[in-house]
Amino acid sequence: MGLELYLDLLSQPCRALYIFARTNNIPFEFKHVELMKGEWWRRGEPPRNPPGAPRGVLGAGKVNMLMKVPALKDGSFTLAESIAILLYLARKFKTPDHWYPADLQKRAKVDEYLSWQHVNIRGKGSKLFLTKVLLPLLTGQPLSPEKLEGVTEELNVVLKQFEEKFLQDKPFIVGNEISLADLVALVELMQPVGAGYNLFEERPKLAEWRSRVEEAVGKQLCQEAHEGILNAKNLTADKIAPELLEHFKHQLLKQSS
Numbered sequence: 001m002g003l004e005l006y007l008d009l010l011s012q013p014c015r016a017l018y019i020f021a022r023t024n025n026i027p028f029e030f031k032h033v034e035l036m037k038g039e040w041w042r043r044g045e046p047p048r049n050p051p052g053a054p055r056g057v058l059g060a061g062k063v064n065m066l067m068k069v070p071a072l073k074d075g076s077f078t079l080a081e082s083i084a085i086l087l088y089l090a091r092k093f094k095t096p097d098h099w100y101p102a103d104l105q106k107r108a109k110v111d112e113y114l115s116w117q118h119v120n121i122r123g124k125g126s127k128l129f130l131t132k133v134l135l136p137l138l139t140g141q142p143l144s145p146e147k148l149e150g151v152t153e154e155l156n157v158v159l160k161q162f163e164e165k166f167l168q169d170k171p172f173i174v175g176n177e178i179s180l181a182d183l184v185a186l187v188e189l190m191q192p193v194g195a196g197y198n199l200f201e202e203r204p205k206l207a208e209w210r211s212r213v214e215e216a217v218g219k220q221l222c223q224e225a226h227e228g229i230l231n232a233k234n235l236t237a238d239k240i241a242p243e244l245l246e247h248f249k250h251q252l253l254k255q256s257s
């Protein structure tokens, strides 16, 4: 059995894997897990999965023990966590060195960004997306300008750090060539763009970096991977599984309290 990747391209880490695998000609079977339909949600455990409810594509934890996307299955081997999966693919398929350089210090700089981004770029970008796109669907009310300003400001703080501390004046995060750090950064930065906050507009340095990253992996591939998220502004509540809406409601209310 060949390599399987369980993905939904609305998810940032899934897009990173998809683009990485495609741009490096890594053969894989695309297993689509529809997040908005709550497929991942059916974990086989109450109260999330009432008795008799269908099991999701992730097979109640058999493919990803954490029941999230992305997930990898390679024969009988399974793996969770996008960064671990990216590294597994880079090593197994011996992708070009620049993605995860053998040079000790260059590699450490990739690791530095990958370690930082989780609660910073990813955390704040996801929060803006959930607040701007999903919260109004849950409450049926437009978002208050104060709330929007608050989450946007949190994101702006980490964007400034990204630009000034990580990117500086280099073409890519680790110098002259694209690495996993750039790819992971790009997919995360596109999430707020999908929510209607075009953060590149007033940041020419980031906009130029974005073009370089897209050029390096292929503009068409990037466009294809981001098509869904760039239409996310048009999401309506009826497209989202009710249990998922309920979950997000709790999550967002907790975050904003």
Ligand SMILES: N[C@@H](CCC(=O)N[C@@H](CS)C(=O)NCC(=O)O)C(=O)O
Residues within 6 Å of the ligand: 011, 012, 013, 040, 067, 068, 069, 070, 080, 081, 082, 083
């Ligand atoms: N740290 C994980 C994050 C995975 C993750 O949060 N996936 C989301 C989609 S972006 C998901 O499956 N959410 C469903 C859930 O939280 O149960 C990774 O990088 O793979």
